[in-house]
Amino acid sequence: MFKEIFDATSTIANARNVLIVSHFDADGLASAIILASALRKAKIQYNIKIVDQLDDDNFKQFINEPYDTIIFSDFGSLVSRNHSDIIEKNIIIIDHHELPQKEQNPFVIEVNPHKHNIDGGVEISASGIAYFIATYLNPQNVSLAPLALAGAYGDQQDISKYGDFVGLNKRIAEEATRFGIISPITDFQPAAPSTKVSSAIRDFIDNSEDFLESIKITDKPLKDLTQEEKTTLALNVMKHTLKNNILDFEKLFKTDYIINSTALSSLTQFKTVRELTAYLNASGKTYTEYIAINSILNNTLDRNTIDKTIFEYSKTLSITLQKIQQRKPIKKKWVTAYEIDTTERIIGTAITIALKKLIIDPTTIAIGIVPSKYKPIYVKISARMIDEFTQKGINIGKILQTITTSLSGTGGGHDVAGGGLIPKEKTQAFIEQLNNTIQTFLKNTN
Numbered sequence: 001m002f003k004e005i006f007d008a009t010s011t012i013a014n015a016r017n018v019l020i021v022s023h024f025d026a027d028g029l030a031s032a033i034i035l036a037s038a039l040r041k042a043k044i045q046y047n048i049k050i051v052d053q054l055d056d057d058n059f060k061q062f063i064n065e066p067y068d069t070i071i072f073s074d075f076g077s078l079v080s081r082n083h084s085d086i087i088e089k090n091i092i093i094i095d096h097h098e099l100p101q102k103e104q105n106p107f108v109i110e111v112n113p114h115k116h117n118i119d120g121g122v123e124i125s126a127s128g129i130a131y132f133i134a135t136y137l138n139p140q141n142v143s144l145a146p147l148a149l150a151g152a153y154g155d156q157q158d159i160s161k162y163g164d165f166v167g168l169n170k171r172i173a174e175e176a177t178r179f180g181i182i183s184p185i186t187d188f189q190p191a192a193p194s195t196k197v198s199s200a201i202r203d204f205i206d207n208s209e210d211f212l213e214s215i216k217i218t219d220k221p222l223k224d225l226t227q228e229e230k231t232t233l234a235l236n237v238m239k240h241t242l243k244n245n246i247l248d249f250e251k252l253f254k255t256d257y258i259i260n261s262t263a264l265s266s267l268t269q270f271k272t273v274r275e276l277t278a279y280l281n282a283s284g285k286t287y288t289e290y291i292a293i294n295s296i297l298n299n300t301l302d303r304n305t306i307d308k309t310i311f312e313y314s315k316t317l318s319i320t321l322q323k324i325q326q327r328k329p330i331k332k333k334w335v336t337a338y339e340i341d342t343t344e345r346i347i348g349t350a351i352t353i354a355l356k357k358l359i360i361d362p363t364t365i366a367i368g369i370v371p372s373k374y375k376p377i378y379v380k381i382s383a384r385m386i387d388e389f390t391q392k393g394i395n396i397g398k399i400l401q402t403i404t405t406s407l408s409g410t411g412g413g414h415d416v417a418g419g420g421l422i423p424k425e426k427t428q429a430f431i432e433q434l435n436n437t438i439q440t441f442l443k444n445t446n
C-alpha cells in the first residue's frame with residue numbers, strides 16, 4: 001500500500017490545482033481537512049466538495065471539472081472501475097471499503113488497504129491514508145494525526161481492549177504520542193459523553209434508575225458529572241460489574257487522546273480526539289460540514305460552535321426518534337417501515353437507535369424512508385436489523401442491492417445495515433419485495 005501512497009504523493013506534489021471530493025461522515029471530513037491542510041502548506045491550489053454518495057453520475061461530473069488532479073476520499077474504488085476511459089486527468093482514490101475481485105482501473109491510483117491484506121474495516125480509515133500521504137508530502141504534517149485518529153473513531157475502528165486502536169491506526173497514535181502531539185488517556189467512559197448516565201450504564205446494570213438513586217446521583221449526560229460524582233459512579237459500577245459479569249469490565253473504559261499541539265490550532269479546543277469526532281460527525285449530520293472544514297483549516301473554530309453543533313445534532317436526532325415513536329408504520333410480516341420527515345443524513349442513525357431501544361419491533365427488518373435532498377423525486381431508504389437475521393444467513397446489504405437495482409434505484413451495504421435510493425413511486429413495491437424476499441429466504445432455509 002505504501003507504494004501507492006508514494007505514487008499518490010508524487011502526483012499530488014506535481015499538481016497545479018486539486019479537487020478533493022469526500023464523504024460527509026467524520027472520516028470523510030477529517031480526510032478532506034488533512035489533504036487540504038497538506039496542499040495549502042505545499043502551496044497547491046485546492047477545492048473541497050462534500051457529497052452524500054459517489055455514483056456514476058456525479059463521478060462523471062467531477063472528472064469534467066477544471067482540475068488537473070482529483071482525489072476521491074472515503075469512496076470511489078468501485079465507481080472508478082466502471083470508468084476505465086479516463087486518461088486526461090490524475091485520479092486518486094483513497095478508500096478503505098472492501099472490494100469484490102475486479103480489475104482496477106489502470107488510469108487511477110487506487111489506494112485501498114484491502115488490496116494488500118490490510119483490513120480497512122478496522123486497521124486504517126480514509127483519514128489514516130490521507131495522513132500518510134500528508135506526511136510523505138511534508139513530515140511536519142505528523143501534527144495532523146488527531147484528524148487521522150478522529151476519522152478512525154468515526155468509523156468505529158477502536159476495537160482493541162479498552163477501546164484502543166489496532167494496526168496502522170495504532171502506529172499513527174504511537175507516532176503522534178512520541179512527537180507530543182497527543183497523549184493517551186484511559187478513562188471511565190461506558191458510553192459517549194452526551195449519553196445520559198442511566199442509558200450509559202444500562203448494558204452493565206439491570207435497573208439503572210434505581211441504581212443511580214441508591215448511589216445518590218441524578219440522571220444527566222455523562223459529561224456533566226462532577227469529578228466526585230464520576231468517581232462515585234465509576235467505583236459502584238465497577239463493583240457491580242466485577243460481581244456479576246467480569247467480561248464486561250473492560251467495556252467501561254475507553255482509551256482516548258488529548259490533543260496537545262497541532263498546526264491547526266483550533267483543534268486544541270477539543271478535550272479529546274473522540275470529541276473532535278463527535279463534532280465532525282454532528283457537523284455532517286446537520287449540513288454544517290463546510291463551517292467545520294473552513295473553521296478548522298483557518299483556525300477560527302470556537303468552543304461555542306462546537307457545543308452548538310453537537311447539541312443541534314442530538315436535538316435533531318431525538319426529534320426524529322419522537323417522530324418514529326408517534327408515527328404508525330407500514331407493517332408487513334418481516335418489515336416495519338417508517339416514512340419520516342427528517343433528513344437522509346439522520347435517518348440511518350435514528351433507525352439504529354429506535355431498533356436498539358425496541359421502539360421498532362426487532363423481529364422485523366426496520367426501514368426508514370425519507371425524501372432525498374441529494375436526488376429529488378427519489379427517497380432514501382435505510383435498513384437495519386438485529387444479528388439474529390444474520391445468523392439465519394440474511395445479508396441486508398446484498399438484498400437491498402438486488403431490490404433497489406430492480407426498481408431503477410441504487411443501494412447496498414453490510415450484513416446488518418444497508419441503504420439505497422429509489423424513485424418515490426416505487427416505495428410500496430420496495431416494501432412488498434423486501435418482505436417477500438425475506439419470507440422466501442426463511443422458508444427455504446427452515
Ligand SMILES: [Mn+2]
Nearest residue numbers: 027074126155
Ligand atoms: Mn471511512
